[in-house]
Amino acid sequence: MTWKTGQRLQDGKYVIEKVLGRGGFGITYKALDVELQRTVVIKTPNEDFSDDSEYDKYIERFIQEGRTLARLSQDPHPHIVGVIGLFKEGLTHCLVMNFVPGENLFDAVKHRGVFQEAEILPYIRQIGEALVVVHQAGLVHRDAHPRNIMLRSNIKAVLIDFGIAKQVVPSTDTSINKDGHKAFAPYEQKFRGSRELTVDIYTLAATLYYAVTGEFPTNSLARKLDKTSLTPPKQINSSISDQLNQAILKGMALEAKDRPQSMQAWLAMLEAPKATPPPPVDRFHRTEAVRPKAKLNSEAIPVKATTKPPRIIPWGWLIGVLLSYLLIGYLLAASNAPYIIWAWVGAGAVAVAVALAVAWAVAVALAVAWAGALTVAVAWAWAGT
Structure with a gap:
């Protein structure tokens, strides 16, 4: 029904x-x-x-x-x-x-x-x-x-x-x-x-x-x-x-x-197939360049570039020039040179003396800083001579 x-x-x-x-x-x-x-x-x-x-x-x-x-x-x-x-x-x-x-x-x-x-x-x-x-x-x-x-x-x-x-x-x-x-x-x-x-x-x-x-x-x-x-x-x-x-x-x-x-x-x-991820990269493909490290007190520290050496003043040449001026002054005095020459030599002698004093102080300071106690001893020996 x-x-x-x-x-x-x-x-x-x-x-x-x-x-x-x-x-x-x-x-x-x-x-x-x-x-x-x-x-x-x-x-x-x-x-x-x-x-x-x-x-x-x-x-x-x-x-x-x-x-x-x-x-x-x-x-x-x-x-x-x-x-x-x-x-x-x-x-x-x-x-x-x-x-x-x-x-x-x-x-x-x-x-x-x-x-x-x-x-x-x-x-x-x-x-x-x-x-x-x-x-x-x-x-x-x-x-x-x-x-x-x-x-x-x-x-x-x-x-x-x-x-x-x-x-x-x-x-x-x-x-x-x-x-x-x-x-x-x-x-x-x-x-x-x-x-x-x-x-x-x-x-x-x-x-x-x-x-x-x-x-x-x-x-x-x-x-x-x-x-x-x-x-x-x-x-x-x-x-x-x-x-x-x-x-x-x-x-x-x-x-x-x-x-x-x-x-x-x-x-x-x-279901659609899932994308397969790429294989992992081998370690040697990912190796990074590493700077060599020096060891100090068992700790690794980066090696710094060598600093430029300080410029050395030619103290031997400078002292030689000053001694030459002293010798010239002595010879002029011995040969009875005219007055004007004596004046010039006197002024030169004063300048040389001042220069020697300055050179002496600078030499002593640098000797202490760069050469240590031995350099200072040599400088005093030269001064005494």
């Missing part, structure tokens, strides 16, 4: 607005929470299959996983739809979730065309991180195809409509057989109702395939039964990188054992 627009549930708390989607064992409605005046999504089992032998098992798992999702929503994840509550309307179990506005990835590709690699990867990483949280809670989404990925206007993707109890869906009219959904499911999900984590890895990799090529990937059943090959996405869109091409092919490996065994491992394949 399908509820019609305007139908009221829970004594008028919710009002059905329209059907959003219909899967194998579930129907999704858009409804209004009258008390809070907000739009919500209500998911119910499809009672058209109540005669199926596995229907009771599906209902049990529907309730169990609904409660798990509600507990998961107590710490809301930005990329997982929030579960508000679980109630029963007559004989029908209902799961209430937040309504996520926006456009799903399937319609976005249909209307806008393929995504550039740099544009789609942030969305895929966000959904991958959401699935990591789901897996840690002990769940497998099993329906992470493009119709269940909503793209928000704030450049965020949100994972919606969990494929609850997918392993017990009937063999007819399942979600993986409608609207191309079968192109995103691994064959073991169809054959065995697999609940392994690798199911979500395959589905998300197939979703990425569709986003960058605009084409559905080859059906996994045809690959398994008919040996049909999967066309590499780079053959359809040559602009994608080799790294992205390999990540998609690895995530969509036909056999589960050949895929990455965790969502984190597959997401790591999408």
Whole structure:
């Protein structure tokens, strides 16, 4: 039974607005929470299959996983739809979730065309991180195809409509057989109702395939039964990188054992390789010239340049000249030279005497400073002579 627009549930708390989607064992409605005046999504089992032998098992798992999702929503994840509550309307179990506005990835590709690699990867990483949280809670989404990925206007993707109890869906009219959904499911999900984590890895990799090529990937059943090959996405869109091409092919490996065994491992394949720092320079390339150091009192001190030697006064030549003047004065006095000459010689003698005195004092001072006590003794000996 399908509820019609305007139908009221829970004594008028919710009002059905329209059907959003219909899967194998579930129907999704858009409804209004009258008390809070907000739009919500209500998911119910499809009672058209109540005669199926596995229907009771599906209902049990529907309730169990609904409660798990509600507990998961107590710490809301930005990329997982929030579960508000679980109630029963007559004989029908209902799961209430937040309504996520926006456009799903399937319609976005249909209307806008393929995504550039740099544009789609942030969305895929966000959904991958959401699935990591789901897996840690002990769940497998099993329906992470493009119709269940909503793209928000704030450049965020949100994972919606969990494929609850997918392993017990009937063999007819399942979600993986409608609207191309079968192109995103691994064959073991169809054959065995697999609940392994690798199911979500395959589905998300197939979703990425569709986003960058605009084409559905080859059906996994045809690959398994008919040996049909999967066309590499780079053959359809040559602009994608080799790294992205390999990540998609690895995530969509036909056999589960050949895929990455965790969502984190597959997401790591999408990461750009980090730049490797250059190797350290060898020591001999960094050797610096070092001035030799002298040691003084066991401490190293830099060697200073040698100072320019002091200019030496020719004292011997100067004393010789003075003695010559004395000799000339003596000879003139002995030969009775005229008066004027005597005057000149007298003045010269006085000048020489003064010069000798000055020379004597300077000689003594310098001798003390430069030659020490021995030089002073020699100077006095010369003076005495």
